[in-house]
Structure formats: structure tokens, C-alpha cells
Amino acid sequence: MGYRVAVVGATGNVGREMLNILAERQFPLDEVAAVASARSTGDIIDFGDSGQELKVKNLEHFDFSGWDIALFAAGSEVSKVHALRAAQAGCTVIDNSSLFRMDPDVPLIVPEVNAEAISGYTRKNIIANPNCSTAQLVVALKPLHDAAKIKRVVVATYQSVSGAGKEGMDELFEQSRNIFVGDANEPRKFTKQIAFNVIPHIDSFLDDGSTKEEWKMVVETKKILDPSIKLTATCVRVPVFVGHSEAVNIEFENEISAEEARDILREAPGVMVVDKREDGGYVTPVEAVGEYATYVSRIREDSTVENGLSLWVVSDNLRKGAALNAVQIAELLGRKHLQKAA
Template sequence: MGFKVAVVGATGNVGREMLNILDERAFPADEVVALASRRSIGQEVSYGDRTLKVKALEDYDFSDTDICLMSAGGEVSKTWSPKIGAQGAVVIDNSSAWRTDPDVPLVVPEVNAEAVRGFAKKNIIANPNCSTAQLVVALKPLHDAATIRRVVVSTYQSVSGAGKEGMDELFNQTKTVYALGQMEMKKFPKRIAFNLIPQIDVFMEDGYTKEEWKMVVETKKILDPKIKLVATCVRVPVFVGHSESVNVEFEKPLPAEEAREILRAAPGILIDDKREPGGYMTPHECAGEDPVYISRLRDDPTVDNGIAFWCVSDNLRKGAALNAVQIAEALANRGLLADRRRAA
């Protein structure tokens, strides 16, 4: 018997991607329901070769729902995830609302899949930030091999990480540049077309942005609280795909060539690293792909036991929708949803 799955925020970029991935991966769902706010009632979204009509979240009864994939923003999740969980559905939330809650597992299945077993305290599991998700997939096998002491990461994050409004702003500003029109800034604090913005989310008192803070606290929660990490997060004029330049310092020696073989054998990772022009992955090429791609892997001569690498991934997939579906698969594969049904 399959499961009943609800997707909240089904009309957004990530919600639509969740529906696509549920179908692509043949998740064992007998029924999939598309939900959004009342203003979206009746809109149509695709689920494989089927078309779903959007229903209102506010009017929906979740009592017979097994899994709710939540991608409607932090404020909606804060209000609705506890209510949905109280009705018995397991909420897999893509916002930042629950990531630091000690009673809510923060899960990247290639890294800490067993943590899904802790969902029962609130019936909520959190998806990490998109930049954190791809980073910890790459760090996990390296940490297991040589114990990571410190990470320095600079991100180059696409505008889709800021939602449809971010993508629209890049598109409209790019057209404006060629038409010599009046530039408008709505979503981002400065022009994004043909530019870089070294700010994602709001500034905190210590000078770091909240996006940078998220990478630190989420990496510690998912992987190891002893890891020291510093991040600089930059928005770039790319529609889809986050990139990261990563320097890692280990407690034990781990030459780049050995690290390459470890990463090659790790789940969710593909190595694309030829030391020649074009012998690396870019965000354009990773769009629509599931893996985290590693390129430019090399020794870091400035520290003992250090390596550096380039890491790219589709932020709408591994950074959000794919990771959420993988969490649902982890629940199903461990019999935890069936157990919940029997308990009910």
C-alpha cells in the first residue's frame, strides 16, 4: 500500500520541483495533493503526466495524510507545521523555521539519514539551507576519513535561491541593461544583473549575514559540533545552481588524490575534474541534475593537512526538493511511516 503525500507551496519553484521528483523517483504514493494559499485555488500543476488542481491549505484535513512536504516559507511553516503534525502527518519542511529546534531532526540523507527516527517529538523534519546541503554531502566522507578541523567556504548562489521574485528580477534587469532602461531593485539590495552582491539575508551584529550563520550552525548540527566553519555568501547573476569554493583543514593527513577516491565512492557525489580548460562543472551544467559535483580538487599548501575544491549543485533539487523527497524515502524505507500508521 502506498502513502498519501501533500505538497504545500505547490505553485512555487520548489513545490513544483517536489512534484516532479516524487514522480521521477517513483515514490510509493497512492495519492498526491497540491496545496497552496486560497488565492491559488484551482490553479493546475503537473505531477508526472497528471495534472493536479491546487487546493487551499487553510481548508485541508491532514488526518489521513502520511507526509507533508512543506515549501511555503518560514512564517507559514511556523503556523501550520505544528497543526499538520498534530493531525498525524510527518512534515518535511524546507524553510528555516525548524532547523535549529533541538526537537526537530535536520537531515541530509547521504550524511545523517538515521536522524529521521527523531521525527516523533514534533512530527517535523527540517531540510537544511540549500548551500549547507551540498556542502555537507561533500564534507561527510572526508570527515569520516580524516576528521575535519576547519572549513572556509565562499558561496556563489543563484537567484532562484531567493524564489521566483529573484529570478524575475535578474531577467528584468538583464533586459533593462540592453534596452538602456531604468533599473529597478526590488528583491535584492543592489543590482544583480552583471553584478555580484556579497549579502544574502540580513546582517547580524557580528558582521556576518544570517545565511552565513545558517551554514555554520547547520553544518555543526548535521555533521559535527566540533567543526569550525567560516562562510562568505554571495549572490550571483545565475538562474539555477549554487557554487562553492571550499578549503578544508583536517586533523590527519589526507592528500588530494586520496580525497578524490574517497569522494568518488561516496553517495550523491560525482567527480568532474580534468586539469584542462573546461575540465570542471559549472552551475549551468548542473541545473536539472541530482548529484553534488566536485571539481578543482587540489592540495592546500598554506596549511598542514589541507585540501581545496570547487563544488556545484542544483539548489532547487539537492538544495531543496530532492533532499525533501529523499527524507520521505528514508522514512518509508525504515518502515517508520507504516509504524506510525499502526500506532494510530
């Protein structure tokens, strides 16, 4: 016996990936619904490569009663109304927005890192999916933290435009084309030109000069992994369509060598080590697109601090950073808690 699963925001980048991954991983389904706003109602979208087509249902009129799981990929404003409505109807919500992440009554889950925390979902019937840049970071940090206890992390992100949705991807494409043909090139989605440029600004600025994206990485890492870890981040938007990269510097309480870290990461769930000290012996965002893994490369010791390491972390932000992590949470929920699957 399978589950009845609704994907909310099914016509967006992340919603479509959720449907693809449910199909790819053969999630035990009795029924799947594609749900979106009124403007998409009646549209037909594919359910992965299964050959099955889904007719998009109107979120405003969708009754969540009798549905087991709702995967939300429609933003905080939608979740504020409809995720709560779904949870109250008895449908367990896995929400990709930032709305519930720091709610003490809502578990923030990366299955490879803190699967045991999922039991707290019963308090509100909601589970939060972390920010895309946080998800791949903690997958790489967790096994190293277990081995040598992390004190401090300094991370610079190189985040693709797909993190800003379809509008971000369209803007990069249009600006790149316009530059080549000499047309006007005014930014709309981003604060400055994104084509052939980098922008050290994601989300809104806070009083201390950091951005909300940087703040999310700090507080989410503490909630998921360990509140004692000190973390500072600089989040940068780069002209890449899909795939986030991170340059990570870690200071440990205990001694750990690059070779030990490499061996530990090779055995870690969700991690793929590609670390050859030669031309091309590392992973870039292009190679990570469409993949499930969080890739770690450039593992090396940092001689400027005691017990320091530096590494390069890359992942498909639409997958591990969003849709894949949500489906993995649903799988964990089914195995450990709902106990309905055959």
C-alpha cells in the same frame, strides 16, 4: 500500498520541483495533493511528466488528517501555523523553511550524511530540510570528515537567484533586458543590481557583521555533521538563474592527499567527481541544472596549512538544495519508519 503525500507551496519554484521529483523517482503514492495559498486555489499544475494534473487546494481549509507526509515549501510564516497543524493531525512534516532547523527536538537531515538521526522525528512529527548551501556542502564534506577528521572549513558561496524565489529570477531577467535596451533598472528583490553584478549579502545582517545565511551554514553544518567543526562562510548572490557553487577550503586533523580525497569522493553517495586539470574539466552551475548529484571539481592540496585541501562544489539548489533532499527524506522515512509501502 503507497502513501498520501501533500506538497504545500506547490505553485512555487521548490514546490513544483518536489512534485517533479516525486514523479521522476516514482515515489510510492496512493494520492498526492498540491496545496497552496488562497490566490492559487483552483489552479491546475502538472504532476511531473506523468500526464496527471492536480487541482490546487486551499491550505487554509486543507485537512491533514489521514495524510502520511506533508512536504512544506512555503516559508517560515506558513510553517509556523500549518506545519504544526499538520504534525498535530498525525501527518509527518518535512519542512524546507528555516523555522525548525535548530530546534533540538527536530532532526535536521541530509540522508547521505546523517540518516540515523531521522529517528528523532517522533518527538514533534517534524523533520527539517537544511539550507540549500549547507545541503550540498555537507554531502561533499561527510566522506572526507570520516576519512581524515575536519577541523576547519572556509567557504565562499556563489548562490543563484532562484534561491530568492521566482521574484529573484524575474529580477535578474528584467534587469538584464533593461540594461541592453537602456531602460531604468532599480533593484526590488535584491539590495543592489544583480544583473552583471555580484552581491555579498544574503538574508539579514547580524550583530557580528555576518549575515543570517552565513550563520545558517555554520550552525547547520555543526548540527548535521559534527559540532566540533569550525566553519566560516561568505555568502554571495550571483547572476545565475539556477545552481549554487561553493569554493571550499578544508583543514584536516589527519593527513589526506588530493588523490586520496578524489578516490573517496568518487565512492561517496550523492557525489559526482568531475576533476580534469584541463580546459572545461570541471562542473559549472549550467551543467548541474536538473541533476541529482552534488558535483565536486578542482580538488587540490593547500600548501599554506598542514593537511589542507581546496575544492569546488556545485549543485542544483532547487533539487539537492531543497526539493530532492526533501523527497529523499520522505523515502528514508518510508523505508525505515512508516513501513507502509509495498
